[in-house]
Amino acid sequence: MESVAPASQSTSLSKTSTSSATQATASATRDNNLALGNPSGAVASTSYPSNYLMTKSQYTLSYNRDQGKPNWVSWHLSSAWQGSTARQDNFSPDATLPSGWYRVTTSDYTGYGFDRGHNCPSADRTGSVADNSATFLMTNMMPQASVNNQQTWAGLENYCRTLVSAGNELYIICGSYGKGGTGVNGYATTIAGGKVTVPSNCWKVVVVLPEGSSDVSRITTSTRVIAINTPNTTSIGTAWGAYRTSVDAIEAATGLDLLSALPLSIQNTLEAKADAGATN
Structure with missing residues (x-):
């Protein structure tokens, strides 16, 4: 389905006054979905079917043709991406995949007991029908256990949007x-x-910043970064905070290079820490 600010600031940010939140919303922009780096060095070439770069207006991803799902999806979230568009629920194959590649359909998930789990959530892209529909492309889906998708994962997604509402x-x-x-x-x-x-x-x-410009240059060693790693199982707990880990640990498990656009000294500090901030 459908995670924040420096830990020392999390309480005050979540209680931002209505007036300041309104000011932040007024200045919100839609920024580069891949601003923090290409985690796998994905390339938009059919020579790399297991690491194929797909750049959409709404998000950027590395698609794995042989696994029928993304390796990773990266996106920016601010109030500028949000509006009143309803959830479209129009799951569909991605016609932009290279010719000759199998295009996963919604019925490919039928009867197996796994949700069509969004990477980039529907509720993060409500600015227009086109934006919301893009999140229902099957290249944005992974087979996800329902308890994970609908409770644990959804809880972190909702928390992210709460942070955006507070001016981040x-x-x-x-x-x-x-x-x-x-x-x-x-x-x-x-x-x-x-x-x-x-x-x-x-x-x-999830990297969290107060609304502003020149985002990458504003990330420091005190910026709040939330990282979670959840087992894909029905026995998962519902509290996403229990699955917090470090970015370093995720990189070790996946072989990815996350936050690579940041100066190495900042990367090293941020990636070694597990978040201990608020969870609601």
Whole structure:
């Protein structure tokens, strides 16, 4: 389905006054979805079918043709991306995949006991029908256990939007890795006749800043970064805060280089820490 500010600031930011939040909203912009770096060095070339770069207005991703799901999806979230557009629920194959590549359909998930789990959430892109519809492309989906998707994962998504309402902007990167998860119909390693890999883990990294410009240059060693790594299983706990970890740990598990656009000294400090801030 559809994670913040420096830990020392989290309380005050969540209690931003209505007037200051309104001012922040007025200055909010839609910024570069890949501003913090390309985690896998993905390239928009069919020579790299397991690390194929897809750049959309709403988010950027590395698609894995052989697994039928993204390796990672990266997006910016501010109030400028939000509006009153209803959830479209128009799951559809991604026609922008290269010719000859299999295009996963919504029915490929039918009967296997896993949700069509959004990487970039529907509720993060409500500015227009086109924006919301983009989140329902199957290249933005992963087979996700329902308890994870609808409760744990959704809880972090909702918290992210609460932070935006308080006058922040976020950079979010998420994805999945491993093979084998447990849905309502039991354990599986693939679905759709082997065309889609069921991941063992789903992870997310969130960088939180007060609204402003020149975002990358404003990230410091005290910026709040939330990283979670959740098992893809029905037995997962509902509190997302229990699954916090470090960016370093996610990189070790995935082989990705996250937050690579930041100066190395800042990366090293931020990526070594596990968040201990508020969770609601």
